[in-house]
Amino acid sequence: MEFGMAQPDRNRLGKKIRQLRLAKGWTQDELAERAGLHPTYVGGVERGERNVGFDNLLKLARALNEHPSALFEEFPL
DSSP states (O other): OOOSOOHHHHHHHHHHHHHHHHHTTOOHHHHHHHHTOOHHHHHHHHTTOSOOOHHHHHHHHHHTTOOGGGGGTTOOO
8 A cells, every 4th residue: 555645746745846846946946945945955845855744735825825725726537
């Protein structure tokens, strides 16, 4: 049994987070600071290398001033 997100889903989520971050003109360091996360973690999330727990997902969404569901807009049903 596999736990966490599948690789394609991690890639989609990371791409969306990167898109929202860049739209604000922020660096990964700025997003990490606003979210209270380590910059290398944010980079790993954006590259689809890190599985994101619920708490960190909320931190990222709040830092981006987005509803958490906005991070999943690119996901197929």
